[in-house]
Amino acid sequence: MKRSAAPSARTRVRRLPARAHYDAQAVHAIVDEALSCTIAFEWEGSAHAIPTAHWREGNHLYVHGAKASRTMKALPEVQACVSISLIDGLVLARSAFNHSMNYRAVVAYGRFERVDDPAAKLRSLEAFMERIAPGRWAQLRPVTRKELDATTVLRLALDEASAKIRAWGPKDDAEDLGWPVWAGVLPLEIARLAPRTEADSAVQEAPQAP
Template sequence: MSTTTLSPTPRTRITRGKNRAVTDRERLHAFLGDALVAHLGVSVGSGEEAHPIVLPTAYGFDLDGPDEGGSLYLHGSVAAGWLGRALERDVCVTITELDGLVAARSGFHHSMNYRSALVVGRARAVEDADERERALALVVDQMIPGRWETLRPATRKELAATAVIALPLVEASMKERAEGPIDDPEDVGSGAWAGVIPIHRVAGDPVTAEDSHAEAPEDVVRRAAALAGRSPR
């Protein structure tokens, strides 16, 4: 499969709203660097008990990882019921950032400005010790860049209690909307207001924990707070 363009398979090819499809894989990579939360969709249970669940989770990614197209890393407790199922069949991961509320002159044309990616594939358990530690570092640094290096090393107990899975980034698609309302011509003169309410991520100043022995946060924490509140690219 090609790793230079998006939607390489029928499962991720965009069929509706093609004008909003992103075809440059580098823009997906940039978006993954901007976002913070992923949602993992997996089927759990069996027989009549089978049902889908969607779990919000932190993530990390490595474009030079061992999986085709790079590796998307997710983590969780080894005791989590979804873990085994996530390894038995293909899963879907979505990542979305909301950039604006679009108010049109009719309810039908109200919309949102957004960036959203979808990744489908078969996840694998990350067993190699070095890769597991790197994956966990990437997850932490996705939230607060550079934070991992300021922390004590993970203990054997912590590593044993944490499961890490990797999903190939090759089978992916991305859509984005970044425009104003699109009204029917006959509605434009209706007199109702139309426009966009921008939505930006806002991060406040770091709040020190009551039992913290450090009087002020490290520089990496301050930088992360500033980056978390930036406007969308």
């Protein structure tokens, strides 16, 4: 069921609010399909926007990185804004002004928290790997304690998030409808291509796409 009210003032979609979706189902679906997000935050007097891989467990968005990285140190201390976008098509109209894109986007706000428990951290990293390549975690050389200690896992509750979606053709002015130019949508998608196996790989058969 689509929730009509924004969870907070800063998540309320002001530009074209009819495209807004505030329910968890819409937000989670976009988070799950996207492979990366961008995290914006202010740290030591400077603004930063860092792209990174992410995954979701329940109502939390997870990221990971080197324990020594500036981003991993900063995020638990400051408010952050996470943005995700999926471009589904180029919308070609009869005037340059009315061209657009079909997209699905999420913006979430809040403060990240560290996952400090080693067992919980390991389970989260397994969930990340299983999202990328189901079944692979069990095939890999086990993670060492040194590797686990060198890795920071953070999570952000998706309580303060909104989605914005456009999924239709061009909206031209009535007087432009007869203009002699093609109008419509050029669909776009991310596709998995043929695997490229390393020459020294002990196993030559690539995993099947999920």
